[in-house]
Amino acid sequence: MSDVPSTVLVLPSPFQGHVNPMMIFSQKLVENGCNIIFVVTEFINNKVITSMGNQEASVTGQAPIKLVSIPDGLGPDADRNNFQELFGSMLNNMPAMLEKLIEDVRLKDGTTVNCIVADVCMAWALEIARKTGIKEVLFCPAAASFLALQSSIPKLIEDGIIDSNGLPITQETFQLTPSFPAMDTQSLWWTKTVGSTYGKDIIDASVLCMQIQESTELWLCNSTPEIEPGAFSFVPKLLPIGPLLRDVTEDQSLGQFWEEDHSCISWLDQQPHASVIYVAFGSTTLFDNKQFTELALGLELTNRPFLWVVRQDSNSDSDSNNKVSLPNEFRGSQGKIVEWAPQQKVLSHPAIACFVSHCGWNSTIEGLSNGVPFLCWPYFADQFLNKTYICDALKVGLGFDSNENGLVSREEINAKVNKVLSDENIRSKAHVLKEKLLNNIKDGGRSHENLKKFIKWLKE
Incomplete structure (x- = not known):
């Protein structure tokens, strides 16, 4: 096991609900001796820096968590709630820039990125990790059930619950397994996405993400089996490390898009x-x-x-x-x-x-x-x-x-x-x-031990 601090590149999807848990996760890694390159889009970077005020130095420069931004490819006035347009633009523009960023930090700073931790919605980054010989980790900031449902799309089509465009065929509730709660076909997440129409492009993108993810060695999730036991049984390679909670003694939480009113x-x-x-x-x-x-x-x-x-x-x-x-x-x-x-x-x-x-x-x-x-x-x-x-x-x-x-x-x-x-x-x-x-994140708890297991794997 190496004594040299590992450098982990963390790539969240550009939304508050994704940046939050991945920033908390990054802070956990810093506590265990890692350095973090936290990559966000330029649009999100401006929000985070503005909200930080005089704490900006804690996430820039030579800090253990270094905030770095790359363009998402959209103009300043684009509607970033149009998810199809946003994710299409990121997929077309960001992979080459991320690869260049990794090379730039190696040449300019002498820093070698040891691992990429990619949000499930940014799974394309895992292919860059493979291409450059870097360890790759999938991070699910949503429920484990989100991944379970996404991975079940082909089966849902086969069973006649949805059609190939993701539209519900039946109005009845369904269960992925007997240990799952019954779900309403009218509430499938891809039919409830603001700023886009549900359809074949969303279904195809989800299936492509799962294909990339399937060959990824390590999957982490901000959840616990106490909340959703059926989902962790359904996706056995998913390691629970939740609940990821902020330190309540912080004056201003890192990664917020707005300044907190205390x-x-x-x-x-x-x-x-x-x-x-x-x-x-x-x-x-x-x-x-x-x-x-x-x-x-x-x-x-x-x-x-x-x-x-x-x-x-x-x-x-x-x-x-x-x-x-x-x-x-x-x-x-x-x-x-x-x-x-x-x-x-x-x-x-x-x-x-x-x-x-x-x-x-x-x-x-x-x-x-x-x-x-x-x-x-x-x-x-x-x-x-x-x-x-x-x-x-x-x-x-x-x-x-x-x-x-x-x-x-x-x-x-x-x-x-x-x-x-x-x-x-x-x-x-x-x-x-x-x-x-809370017992999960105490010494000896399942999530605490999984995080230790990840740190050990990272440093090997």
Whole structure:
């Protein structure tokens, strides 16, 4: 085993929910003596650096985590929520630039990249690792079930559940195996992707990714068998290393796209134990004016304290200045609104009673790791699958129902908040699951040992 520090190139997909866990993973590697080249697109790099403020030096220059950017091939005003256009452009432009980056750091800095850790959505980078003789690792920032479902696409077509374009043939629920929760064909992640149409190109891209991944020696996932045992049985080569959680003592979390507003923590300190509704929908969820109004007035109707994360771009009907407009009748006197929150600190705070969430995987894993009951409001992609686990398999949350106009009404929000907070069974299950998850990352825990196994493999 070499004593020379390993240099690992980490390549996340350019979205907050992918950058987050891969940055936490990188920090774990730094703690074990590795150096990290964290590669993001130029568009994302500008967001991260802006949010870091005076901490910029910690992710640039000669730091153990060196943030490096390469263009995604799109213009500055391109719609990066058009996933087909974005991923097509990255595939056409980034492989050659990544290969050049690896060669440049060798020639200029004398640094040899020992390993590439690629996001499942950036699997093309694994072919560069093979071409250049570098160790290759697949990283799944989503649920293990996401990979299991993706790898099952040919079988789903063969069984007549979907057609070759990914469209559901049957309206019935299905299970990949008896140990999987039943899934709704209308909620398959590729049929719920914003900014693109589901179709043969997405299916073909997914199958191609799986073909590249299949020959990769090591697969890592930010999850645990306690959450989704059937998925880890279905994909046995997948090593769980979750939950990957941020250090709550950090002033500003590395890799955030927005500056965190820490004033919400002092506000939470003033609230009664288990009294606050935490409302956060991640980095991409959009609401129109009608739904945004119902949400605001629904929170007010609960007559409970709430902490609401409202990005300035979260209302799809916002004016040209990109400012969110709250309804005139909204007083909000019992709540606090911030643009971005230090979520791990918030969810671990004793004042939090429940989590109204879009069910992105990071939010899911963070909420579960803090024993917080969920109210699920998925927006797109795999969030619907995550809701299935939260509500139906783990039974630690409830979903919202839409009315005849397709809206989640203020009355529905109030009713479900009251229901989840009065359900001792949900709260009890959430606390039990929290302890199981945290045991995984303690000394001797399964995820802790898997991470040690990876470090050993890396240094061989």
